[in-house]
Amino acid sequence: MRDKTVTSSEELHKRRGAAVSRGVSSMLASYVEHASGGTLTDVDGREWIDFGSGIAVTSIGNSAPRVVEAVKAQVERFTHTCFMVAPYESYVAVCEQLNSLTPGDHDKRSALFNSGAEAVENAVKIARHTTGRQAVVAFDHAYHGRTNLTMALTAKSMPYKHRFGPFAGEIYRVPMSYPLRDGGLTGAAAAARSLDLIEKQIGAENVAAVLIEPIQGEGGFVVPAPGFLPALSAWASANGALLIADEIQTGFCRTGDWFASEHESVVPDLVTTAKGIAGGLPLAGVTGRTDIMDAIHPGGLGGTYGGNPIACAAALASIETMRELDLCSAARRLETVMRPRLNELATRHAFIGDVRGRGAMIAIELVEPETDGPGGPTPNASATQAVAKACHASGLLVLTCGTYGNVLRFLPPLVMPDDTLNRGLDILTEALASTTS
Numbered sequence: 215m216r217d218k219t220v221t222s223s224e225e226l227h228k229r230r231g232a233a234v235s236r237g238v239s240s241m242l243a244s245y246v247e248h249a250s251g252g253t254l255t256d257v258d259g260r261e262w263i264d265f266g267s268g269i270a271v272t273s274i275g276n277s278a279p280r281v282v283e284a285v286k287a288q289v290e291r292f293t294h295t296c297f298m299v300a301p302y303e304s305y306v307a308v309c310e311q312l313n314s315l316t317p318g319d320h321d322k323r324s325a326l327f328n329s330g331a332e333a334v335e336n337a338v339k340i341a342r343h344t345t346g347r348q349a350v351v352a353f354d355h356a357y358h359g360r361t362n363l364t365m366a367l368t369a370k371s372m373p374y375k376h377r378f379g380p381f382a383g384e385i386y387r388v389p390m391s392y393p394l395r396d397g398g399l400t401g402a403a404a405a406a407r408s409l410d411l412i413e414k415q416i417g418a419e420n421v422a423a424v425l426i427e428p429i430q431g432e433g434g435f436v437v438p439a440p441g442f443l444p445a446l447s448a449w450a451s452a453n454g455a456l457l458i459a460d461e462i463q464t465g466f467c468r469t470g471d472w473f474a475s476e477h478e479s480v481v482p483d484l485v486t487t488a489k490g491i492a493g494g495l496p497l498a499g500v501t502g503r504t505d506i507m508d509a510i511h512p513g514g515l516g517g518t519y520g521g522n523p524i525a526c527a528a529a530l531a532s533i534e535t536m537r538e539l540d541l542c543s544a545a546r547r548l549e550t551v552m553r554p555r556l557n558e559l560a561t562r563h564a565f566i567g568d569v570r571g572r573g574a575m576i577a578i579e580l581v582e583p584e585t586d587g588p589g590g591p592t593p594n595a596s597a598t599q600a601v602a603k604a605c606h607a608s609g610l611l612v613l614t615c616g617t618y619g620n621v622l623r624f625l626p627p628l629v630m631p632d633d634t635l636n637r638g639l640d641i642l643t644e645a646l647a648s649t650t651s
């Protein structure tokens with residue numbers, strides 16, 4: 215057992231300063247000792263209600279029982295063979311699950327990787343290879359990762375791209391549907407605006423893929439107006455381009471469906487998954503139409519660790535847990551608790567400019583009151599920071615996001631009990647009350 219008298223967050227923070235690159239930062243200065251289905255406890259015994267789930271990863275809770283059991287059993291059988299060298303069943307089984315769970319009942323194939331960014335990189339490789347085209351369309355406020363290609367796909371400079379260039383070529387950015395900030399364009403009108411730019415500035419016949427998060431994550435939980443995604447999807451299929459849905463943050467029940475694309479019955483050509491897939495173990499996937507996925511030459515996709523057997527065992531256990539506990543319904547139910555309380559807070563605080571999201575992926579956008587203009591109300595990053603800090607000080611872990619740093623996002627584990635969720639919302643209520651815009 216850990217001797218509490220020899221380790222404190224303060225000491226660990228000092229050691230960290232002398233060992234860990236400053237380029238890797240943490241929101242909390244407290245160091246985790248253990249975590250469960252909705253709370254984190256630090257080495258000093260302080261507890262936080264977890265509205266972050268390690269950035270939408272531990273949807274089934276931390277150290278979920280089935281995952282612990284599956285990982286223990288696998289780690290005793292074998293830890294790694296490399297699927298490209300000596301294959302094993304669990305990799306195949308995860309691909310079977312991905313093929314059946316992702317949108318559309320067409321024939322599909324999958325490949326597994328280690329991180330979200332790696333999945334996005336591979337989806338782009340596959341799209342370029344199959345279409346014989348190079349241009350990739352990404353959107354304002356998009357986040358797709360921190361590797362060189364995915365930095366190019368990510369919109370925001372600071373902190374993700376600042377001085378890390380040059381970036382990969384043949385990436386083109388077009389406007390997103392962002393109802394609060396585009397004058398409330400309909401989905402069809404916002405899509406027409408983006409598609410017109412694509413046709414005029416890139417040329418339809420050059421586009422390999424249109425890459426989009428069905429609900430944007432790091433960019434601010436931006437929910438496109440209804441009709442936007444279906445219009446992009448229709449344009450892609452009419453023009454020989456692939457629609458890649460980056461469901462890395464939205465996938466695996468988070469938004470109340472297995473995948474957020476389902477909400478508008480969009481069937482992407484390729485889907486990238488990671489985060490919620492394996493209860494906290496690193497795993498990612500690309501799933502798509504068989505004709506696309508099988509067009510790649512043998513050996514063209516892979517990696518040493520991709521689809522590691524321990525991560526695959528955890529993924530199978532996580533998916534089983536999501537099914538057994540019906541966590542898609544749980545996400546919808548969490549929304550029915552969160553949304554009315556957040557809407558009520560918005561009526562009380564003029565600096566809450568928007569309440570949005572779906573399922574257990576909900577956010578509030580903080581603004582300067584009475585500043586509505588053509589680009590929407592002025593973002594209020596300082597109030598956002600103040601509220602987040604007040605929450606952290608009172609035992610609620612909330613994350614911020616957004617291009618303007620003015621969005622507080624709520625991603626509780628889907629297994630969070632109602633009383634814990636409500637206690638978290640109580641803390642948020644007090645933090646908002648103690649913040650003057």
Ligand SMILES: *Cc1c(COP(=O)(O)O)cnc(C)c1O
Pocket residue numbers: 328329330331332334357358359360427431432460461462463488489
């Ligand atoms: C987190 C995220 C990524 C990158 O995943 P990593 O595992 O951090 O590389 C890509 N796309 C979206 C939508 C994400 O939320």
